[in-house]
Structures are given as structure tokens and as C-alpha cells.
Amino acid sequence: MSKTYIVPSDINELNTLEDKLQLLKDIKRSFSVYRIDCGSCNGCEIEIFASITPMWDPERFGFKLVANPRHADILLCTGPLTRHMYYPLLRAYEAAPDPKIVIAYGACGCTGGIFHDSYSTWGGIDKVIPVDVWLPGCPPSPATTIFGLATAIGVLEQNLKRVDHKDGGVKPPVIEESFFGNTLFERDIVSKTKVLMGYLHGRILYKKYVDAVKKSTDIYNPVKVKYELIEAIKNESDPRYKECMQIIHNDVYLKHLKTYKSIDDTNPALSFTKEEMDEIYG
Amino acid sequence: MKLLDMTLKYGNATHDYPFSPYAVPEGFRGKPEYEYDLCIGCTACAVACPSNAMNVELNEAKDKLVWEFDCGRCIYCGRCDEVCPTGAIRLGQNFETAVRFNKEDLIETGELELEHCLKCNKAFTTKKLIAYCVQNFLKVGWTQEVIDEKTKYIQTCPECKKHDAAGLITDYKGARR
Numbered sequence: 001m002s003k004t005y006i007v008p009s010d011i012n013e014l015n016t017l018e019d020k021l022q023l024l025k026d027i028k029r030s031f032s033v034y035r036i037d038c039g040s041c042n043g044c045e046i047e048i049f050a051s052i053t054p055m056w057d058p059e060r061f062g063f064k065l066v067a068n069p070r071h072a073d074i075l076l077c078t079g080p081l082t083r084h085m086y087y088p089l090l091r092a093y094e095a096a097p098d099p100k101i102v103i104a105y106g107a108c109g110c111t112g113g114i115f116h117d118s119y120s121t122w123g124g125i126d127k128v129i130p131v132d133v134w135l136p137g138c139p140p141s142p143a144t145t146i147f148g149l150a151t152a153i154g155v156l157e158q159n160l161k162r163v164d165h166k167d168g169g170v171k172p173p174v175i176e177e178s179f180f181g182n183t184l185f186e187r188d189i190v191s192k193t194k195v196l197m198g199y200l201h202g203r204i205l206y207k208k209y210v211d212a213v214k215k216s217t218d219i220y221n222p223v224k225v226k227y228e229l230i231e232a233i234k235n236e237s238d239p240r241y242k243e244c245m246q247i248i249h250n251d252v253y254l255k256h257l258k259t260y261k262s263i264d265d266t267n268p269a270l271s272f273t274k275e276e277m278d279e280i281y282g
Numbered sequence: 283m284k285l286l287d288m289t290l291k292y293g294n295a296t297h298d299y300p301f302s303p304y305a306v307p308e309g310f311r312g313k314p315e316y317e318y319d320l321c322i323g324c325t326a327c328a329v330a331c332p333s334n335a336m337n338v339e340l341n342e343a344k345d346k347l348v349w350e351f352d353c354g355r356c357i358y359c360g361r362c363d364e365v366c367p368t369g370a371i372r373l374g375q376n377f378e379t380a381v382r383f384n385k386e387d388l389i390e391t392g393e394l395e396l397e398h399c400l401k402c403n404k405a406f407t408t409k410k411l412i413a414y415c416v417q418n419f420l421k422v423g424w425t426q427e428v429i430d431e432k433t434k435y436i437q438t439c440p441e442c443k444k445h446d447a448a449g450l451i452t453d454y455k456g457a458r459r
């Protein structure tokens with residue numbers, strides 16, 4: 001959608017950067033915030049109300065939610081600006097006394113976020129009205145909200161700066177030597193851990209599994225490797241890791257071992273049996 | 283009086299932030315941190331990103347590949363972290379992301395050198411990506427012949443591979459092994 005709203009000249013004249021800085025100086029530590037929901041999914045609203053609880057207490061530095069844009073110094077706009085909220089936003093914007101500070105709240109308010117290419121949104125508050133502070137996050141946590149408000153009134157300085165990396169050369173990062181003699185083994189464990197436990201816990205699982213296998217005196221001997229895994233499983237308290245380590249052993253380790261020597265992977269001395277897996281959950 | 287007693291008993295629950303630092307809880311998903319030296323420009327993050335906060339595109343002069351991240355659009359889902367093969371992108375602990383008066387400050391970019399196709403000489407990926415793959419080939423334990431064939435295969439752009447499929451199969455047998 002193209003820009004159709006042109007800020008009226010009387011509002012424009014009263015909203016120069018100097019005016020805004022003067023306003024911030026004048027209101028010091030007492031500012032009224034009017035919250036406009038421009039079609040947000042309500043996640044942002046919940047976080048705004050989480051941040052005005054006693055846990056975070058923004059009234060310490062004068063933050064106060066007001067019920068009317070005519071009382072407001074700061075407009076807090078959430079949501080990607082849906083078509084239906086276009087006129088209500090403009091009415092609130094024009095009703096707020098000049099000069100006014102506009103905060104685009106959440107990923108949606110900043111750029112449209114996850115809804116940026118939807119047919120029914122404008123993709124950000126700044127597509128329609130001038131915005132002064134961008135507060136990203138989906139939704140911004142209360143800490144981010146407090147930081148954003150403190151930045152808006154100048155209590156804190158922003159600490160993000162545009163970064164442009166250049167001339168990184170052509171040298172790729174060094175790949176570690178495989179302890180199995182084949183990096184495909186590590187690759188398969190990494191992908192299996194991600195499938196089993198996701199990227200965050202998968203990384204922990206990977207470390208636990210590899211540490212256990214490395215302890216074995218001969219990593220090409222499945223009986224010894226299984227013994228080390230049983231030891232590691234005994235010391236592990238979380239049943240999810242226990243089960244996943246067994247699955248990796250059966251599905252990845254034994255498969256790769258077959259490229260080195262012929263083994264019978266149904267042999268219970270080498271692989272984990274169904275009974276052993278069930279045992280974990282007692 | 284009773285109320286005061288209760289207040290004393292439970293103490294002060296308000297966080298001192300922003301007047302003293304705030305420690306985020308474990309597992310907190312903050313701003314994705316980019317390690318330029320590790321990035322090989324594989325575009326996995328750009329494909330995975332659900333809100334297109336990450337993009338990898340040719341620059342205007344079409345001589346560099348530009349990785350770009352717009353923090354204002356990121357929804358902190360962690361998918362980029364999940365797919366990045368080199369760990370160049372990791373969700374950090376930074377939650378102080380607001381910017382004032384200049385939206386450009388939310389953006390981070392990284393330029394990467396381009397690699398050209400062996401057959402049609404069109405730019406199609408980065409030099410770093412090819413070098414990374416070749417380095418990987420050496421650690422798999424293939425014979426030199428297979429490695430050479432695979433190296434040639436990955437230096438051909440997808441279009442050439444598509445149009446010349448029959449020729450390639452005869453040329454680079456090793457790529458199918």
C-alpha cells in the first residue's frame with residue numbers, strides 16, 4: 001500500500017527534532033503514555049501490562065498509562081497497522097498534543113514483523129506517521145520495554161549501531177578434525193540431535209554423547225562404546241537425554257560403523273534393545 | 283501496620299533495572315549475534331527466517347553477496363541459530379535493542395566475495411562456501427579422484443546443472459557416489 005497520509009503542516013511545524021528534545025527536557029520524569037493497538041496480536045499488550053506491574057514499576061521514572069490521546073506525551077503504537085486501524089491511528093495521532101513522541105512497539109510496529117507482507121497490513125507504523133523510537137521484539141520483554149522507554153526519554157543511551165562488515169576475505173572457518181575419522185559422522189549426530197531435542201538442548205545432547213563416546217578406549221568397538229554410554233546414562237538424571245543417547249547409538253553410530261566393518265546391529269551386545277529403552281522410564 | 287509487616291516480610295520485588303544491570307534468565311532468546319568471520323554465505327538462515335529479518339542478496343553492483351539482518355523485524359524464534367552450519371549466528375543475551383531517531387541502527391550487514399560458475403562464469407555463490415565444502419571433503423576420507431569430481435560439481439551453478447544434466451552425469455560420476 002502506498003503512502004496516502006501527509007502530516008498536516010501545523011503538526012509538522014510543531015514536531016521538529018528541537019521541539020521534541022525540548023519536550024523531553026520539560027517533561028523530565030513525568031510522562032503520560034497512550035497505547036494504540038493497531039491490529040496487534042495482543043502479545044505486545046500483555047507485555048506492556050507485564051511491564052507496568054510492581055515487578056518492573058516504571059512509575060519510578062514517571063511512566064503513566066493514560067486513557068485518552070489528548071493527555072498523552074508519548075504514543076505507544078503496537079501492531080503492524082492493519083487497514084482497519086489506519087483512521088483510528090490517524091485520529092489519535094492528530095488528537096495528541098504537539099510535540100509528541102511516537103514509539104513503534106514490537107517487531108510489528110517497527111517493520112511489520114512476521115506480518116510484514118500480509119495483504120491487510122501496512123507493514124509498520126512508520127509507513128504512515130513519523131516514528132521517533134523503534135522498540136523491537138516479538139513481543140519485547142518487560143526489560144526491553146523498560147529499556148525502550150528509558151531510551152525514549154533519554155535516561156539511557158541506545159547501544160545498537162549500524163554495523164557493516166567488509167573485506168572478510170575468502171578463508172572459511174576451520175573445520176575440526178573428526179574423532180571418528182569421518183566428518184559425516186559428526187554431521188549425522190548433529191542433525192539427529194536437532195531432530196530429537198531441538199537446537200538448544202540438542203547442542204547439550206551432542207556434547208554429552210560425544211564426551212561419552214570419546215571416553216571409550218576403542219571407538220570402533222561397539223561393545224566398549226555401549227559400555228561407556230551405559231555409564232554415562234547411569235550418571236544422567238534427565239530421562240530425555242538418556243533415551244536420546246540410546247537412539248543416537250542405534251541409529252547413527254552403528255550405521256556409520258558398518259562402513260568400517262561388518263557388524264550385526266540386532267545383536268543386543270552392540271545395540272540398545274527395546275527393554276533397555278523402556279527401563280529408563282521405570 | 284499489618285500491611286507494613288507483610289511488606290517487610292516479602293521484601294522488595296521490583297527489579298532495579300534500568301539503574302543497575304539486569305541478568306536475563308537461562309535460555310533467554312536475545313538479539314541474534316553475528317560472527318562475520320564464520321559466515322560462509324550459505325543463505326540457510328535467510329531461507330529459514332520466517333519473518334525475512336535475514337536476507338542474503340547480491341548488492342547493487344552485483345559483485346558481492348550481502349548478508350543483511352534487520353533487528354526490527356526479528357521475532358527471536360531462533361531458527362537462524364538452528365540452521366547455521368558454522369555457528370556464525372547465535373542468539374545472544376542482548377535485550378537492549380531500542381533505537382531512537384534512526385532506524386538504520388537496527389541493521390547489520392556483511393559482504394562476501396562471489397564465486398563464478400565453471401561453465402557459464404555467472405556468479406552463484408560465495409568463495410568461502412566453496413572453500414568450506416572443499417575443506418570438508420578432505421575430512422571425509424574419500425579418494426582424491428572423488429574429491430576432484432565433487433569439487434568440480436559444486437563449482438557449477440544450479441542452472442548449468444539443470445540444463446546440462448546428462449553431460450554432468452557423464453562428466454562427474456563421483457558426485458553421485
Ligand code: SF4
Pocket residue numbers: 039040041042043044078079080105106107108109113114137138139140
Ligand atoms: S510484535 Fe509479535 S507479539 Fe507484538 S503484535 Fe506483532 S506478532 Fe504480536
Ligand code: SF4
Pocket residue numbers: 320321322323324325326327328338349365366367368369370371
Ligand atoms: S546460515 Fe550462517 S553461515 Fe549461512 S549465511 Fe547465515 S549466518 Fe552465514
Ligand code: SF4
Pocket residue numbers: 314330331332333334335336355356357358359360361362363
Ligand atoms: S531469530 Fe528468527 S526471526 Fe530472528 S533472524 Fe533468526 S530466524 Fe529470523
